Amino acid sequence: MSTIFRRTLIAVILVFGVAANATALLSAWLLHRHLTDEYVTKGRAIAMAIAAASPDALVADDDAAVQAMIDEFLHIDGVGYIFVTDRQGMVLAHTFIPAMPKALRHETSAAVSQTHLEGIGDYLQVTAPILAGEAGHVSVGMDKVGIWRVMRGAVMRQEGLMLAMLCVAVLVFYALVGGITRPLVELAGYAVKIKDHDFSAKPPETGDDEVGILARAMESMAAQLSLLVSDLKRAVADTTRDLEDSLAHTRAIINNLADGLVVLDADARITLFNPALLAMFGKKAEEVADQPAAEAFPQAMAAMAGACPAANQATAAEVRLANGGTGKAVATGVRLAGEERRATIILVRDITVEKEVDRMKTEFISTVSHELRTPLTSVLGFAKIIRRKFTDLVAPALTEATPKTWRGAQQIRENLDIIVAEGQRLTELVDDVLDIAKMESGRCEWNMAPVSLAETAGHAVRAVAGLAARKGISLENKLPANLPRILGDRDRLIQVFVNLLGNAVKFTEHGAIVVEGSVDGSEIRVAVRDSGSGIAPADLERIFEKFKQAGDTLTEKPKGTGLGLPICRQIIERHGGRIWAESEPGQGSVFRFTLPILAEAADTPAAPVRHPAVAPGDNTQTEMRHILVVDDDTAVRRFLETLFTDAGYIVATAANGAEALSLAANWQPECITMDMRMPGMGGKECIRRLRQNPATSHIPVVVVSVVSSRERAESGADAALVKPVDQEALLATVRGLLEGQDPENTRPCLVLSRNGGREVSRRFFMCPGEATILGQEAELWQAVEGGFQGTVFLPASLGHAMDLERLLGFPGLHVILIPD
Template sequence: MAVMAQIKGMSIFLKTGLLAFCLFGCISILTSALAAYTLHDRLTSEYVSKGAAIATAIASASQEVLLGRNAATTQAMIDQYLAIEGVAYVFVVDSDGVIVSHTFVPEVPDVLKPLPKSKHMQIVTELKVESLGRVIDICAPVLAGVAGYVHVGMDKELVVSYFWKAIFDMQVLLFFTFWACVGVLYLVTRRISRPLDQLTEYARRLAAHDFSATIDIRTKDELNLLGRAMQSMGQELALLFMEMNSEVDKATGELRDHMAYLSAILDNLADGLLVVDVTGKITVINPAMRKLFNLSDKDYRDEMVEDIFPCEVLDMVSGVRNCSSEILSAELPLSSGRIGKAISSSVSISEPCSQCLGGVILVRDITKEKELDQLKTDFISTVSHELRTPMTSVLGFSKIIRKKLEQVIFPLLTHKDSVSKPIEQVRGNMDIIVTEAERLTELINDVLDIARMEAGEIKWRDSEVSLAEVLRQSRNSTKGFWKAKGLEVELDIEEGLPFVHGDSGRLVQVVVNLISNAIKFTEKSPIVCGVKKDGEFQEVFVKDNGAGIAPDDLELVFAKFKQVGDTLTSKPEGTGLGLSICRQIVERHDGRIWAESDPEHGSTFHFVLLSGRSGVCLPPETKQCLGRVFAPKVPPEVLIPPKPEVAPLILVVDDDSALIRFLEEVFEDNGFRVCSATNGEDAFRLAQELNPDLITMDIMMPFMDGREAIRCLRSLPATRNIPVLVITALSGEQGDGGDMALTKPVDEMRLLEAARVLLGKRDACKSCLVLGEREGCDLESLSLLCTGDIAFMTEKEFWECRGTEFRGTVFIPAEEYRNIDLERLTKLLGVSIVILPDYGCE
């Protein structure tokens, strides 16, 4: 320790000594230079003054001598001046420049002969004489140069020797002075360094958390005060460190417990947890995540996500690594055929600076939920069939009973006064039965629609739709409702609106629901239903003058089973599902629906849809050509004489006998012939035997269901063109191979309208078309093969008129079939091809 202190003391001394040496050196050099310059200047001036005095004295004394040309006297006079220190030579020249006397031996050097002269002043010249060295020559005129000039030379080498001797003596003195100062400096630094060494050592021990150290400085200066202050600070630091260590131990224990708690939570978390950094490396993975993806117990930290997990997880990781605030969700395939729901979000901090740390992904096994959803769907399908089928019978027979009572029974009893009141009661009761059955049907439809929409099982029929036409159709559909209440529904449609892309039927359902709600909750006309263009969108609005909706309820009205008002003290108006269904339909069309309301002036419901491309209009000639193909009208002379009219035969297929009876009564009352079957096998057999004009088909039936039965019917040429009207309890089952579908319970008017439309198509399907000329054809022979009208056209006209949509029989004359593209014709569905022999067409 003493050696270290000595080294530190020497270090201070060396640094201070080096600084002192530099300062002393600079001072000594500057001082010596100044002294040397001053000494040299003063000596030179003295020598010049001395030489000038001697020259002046000689010039004054030698005037008469020079004028008398007494050289010996002059020589004797100047020789005595050589005894003066510093005088190097003296010589006198006359006015002609002839040297009269001199002190040189043997003669005056040539360098002194041409020296400058002045008649009025002394001239001082420095020069170098070979035998004398450097001299200072002083030239003084005698009698203004009339008698001559006196030259006195002062030895400058003597000045230089004095100069260097003085410099040497000064440097010796400075040398000893410097080392004396160094000694004093060493003693002073030693006195200062000892307390500093003590302070340094004390500070080092404090830094090492050794608070037991002491310091003993016995000086009476600032260092003593500093030592006491540091010792006091050390004591305070000792207390602070004791408290800090206590708090650190406490915080460490709490952190350890917290980390253990978090680790236990992550390890026992039912959902899988995956945390990644911004580079895609795994930082945290819990056991549930390993189990979901069937991973081993290996430590996957610092491994890349793409090396461990499937691409679906990688897609979610890529979505959160860019640190967007969006929360992503998706379904992922898990191990063992399971399904998971994943939610991912970015992880970032804002303190001390904004920084993204990566992302976190939570995965939950939703296999059971998916199975429950499937069970729910199956349950809905079963319940829909079990509810809608009897509801069809209840509602249908109720309407038939009411119709029979009004048309047959009540007219027979009108003349009896005693039965007028019971008749009114029965009429009112029947109205209530029909109304409540329709209300129950609406409830069933809403529940099934919302369930199927949430399950994503609704089949959408998108096309180019005119919202103006949607509004007109919706107004007409609700006409009976608002007329009965004494209200008016006005249309406000902007002109020139383009089409939108969507499901026309579903959009009508939205507008009908909004108009129906407005009718329910308003007593004052008018209800305004309009559409206008809003940039790239079209905005539909329905405005009423009712009581309005509270601001807090504007968003709640779109929730399922939510109705505004007090449902405990007032009767609910509807199921509370209508607006929720509207929102689902609008959002499916990438639109938005909202409500605005003034509690004093009514409510307005809006929804917007993106404008789409308008439909392509067919040219008039194409429409005419299509008319020739699908509704051929040929001149009377080429038509087959009409056959006796026979009522169309309708085959009713359903496993519910009550519904069969209802459909039979409806069709028979409207002049149709009816036969029935209770399963798909019987329906397929009867269709081949009877060749009905129309088949109504239920979907859910025993043995062979409706879908299989339709496939079998379409597979045979004899039954392929029989139109099939699907009557199903499953909402959204609009396909299944049928030509049209109605959902139970079936409205009588809609049923009859659909039947007549399909029967019209059946007639069109009986159309016959000849790819050849009318002249030369045996029409009587063709009538045996074709029961419908006959049209004639070339092959080019057939394909230009959308021949791919033709359904019927195509006759090809034998002489023309080699020029016809038979391969292309045989690929058309619903088309039969007959090659006519020579006697058919010449």
């Protein structure tokens, strides 16, 4: 018996059974209703017959006649009991033996009622009045047992008929459905064989009905499926072979990668690695497979799994390798399948050699930059000397020369100006290269202290004001003076402002340059806005790369080294901020950077303090002064000798520290200029020995070198200048040290102290006039712009970042750099 047949048979039986039972119930209900009505009618007829025949007997008080009459009706089918009551409800006669139930004695009012007699049965009681109730009532109880007996017989007969009909229907159904389901069962077996890829099986024999059409269609589909499965098997075999080849190729590539590869799942457990990774970290495969990354590799690599939550997001970090080398790990987040399965792929490259090469490159750049400063000192120095002598001696003698000679002289003067200007420009380029080299090597000095950005920006604006004025550009500082202070290196931040403002001036032909700023949460946001030519979108990030500039450097003239903005980025990031540019070609540019706010405010700077002048000493003529020049470079010695000789001093030279000690002890110079880096004995050791010798300890020493400000401050010298040295600054420094005690010279002094302090720490401080100590650079600029004339003493750590060229441009001003 097929499943279809069984299910259909059960459905037929259930439907037929429900229908049969519903019909039987309906018939029983109708029959019960009919029999009940029939019993009520019969009972009413008996009651009315007795009521019509009983008045005479009741009038005659013949209870026996009434009893005999009701006993005759008791034999009628369905009558259960009869009783007669008078008008007072007293029972006159009844058919109960031996006594009438008490429950019936007072129930004669209703015409038809349902009565239940305990222990006897259920009855339909019909009551009729005698003489309209004046003589009493007759009550007839119709036994319901007869109704149930008739109903039970009728229902049984009906159920038997239904069962016979069901059997006949099942037989008919079996004959009909069997002929339909048999080919379907055979067809299902054929379909199972096709499912099992038995395409050689034949479909069952069928006719032309729907089952036959289905069988032929399935046979055709089986033939097509046979072809498709054959092709699919061949394709799967080819794909499997290609996939195995591809996997083998990929595995070979992974195993032979020079870089280490590791794949971490969402729980930072290792799921894939290559031999190069094991070699880098000195691990075995069993120590790494399916292990947490934090247990097998440095913590920085394990943290990368959580650092790339989104697909295609990358992060990088340096890690320590097993051999003591350095590796660079680059992690990328990937999504393997769906939204939930994510992994992190980490590539580790051994960059030990690259780091060493980068270190050597940085040292080379630093060394070359330092070495360039020495010849630049000679080139700029001699060019300025030649220009001055040409102006003072040669040009006046050519006033009566021929026009051709005069034009040649003017051309020589212009050429000398170009040499000096380009030398100074070359100095700036060398400074940039040296700055970026120091920052990359980690040897840059950072003097962190509370800084006011408004004051720092104001200093930079004043430094660049001359360049902007020459181009007719408006330059404005709109940084609020009440901005919170930051913790930073003031000199380096001035360098950032100067670089950004200098670039703005360089690329702006007309309009305005504005410095703006505001507080944004826990940081200060600063913007340098110009109305220049703008920057293409593709160059907005490129300009912050080293030696990269906006535009095409092959077709356009480069302006600078391309290091200014990378230096700015290094400085800003070192302070915990970030810098970026916003621009559109032809619409100007905005360079923005952020810096974190200092948690606590800095102390209020001290007010200027007046000091009395130092008592004058003995007066010695300039031409009698002896100066010792110490430098290992012959050209620098020759330049300094020429410079001091032209200034009226007697000069001796030494090529190293040992020669300097001997000459200083025997010749007793009154001032020494000292280079710091020399073969044999360096400048710092030479100064230390000079100070230890009582015969030379009083001689002031001026450092003229390319070393850092910290090295100059720790040298023990009395003043310091950076190569290429400014002639006027050097002469002013020496003159201040040697001639500061002239009683006829009452020039006042301004002393800029470091960090707003009131004390100046130095061995030689000679100021014949009134001395004023300033705590802020802004006070110094305010004084000189207000017409101050005299000597300005600057700490070396502050003076190297100031605009000395602008400061020396004020008339009647001498500038001396002193150690901190």
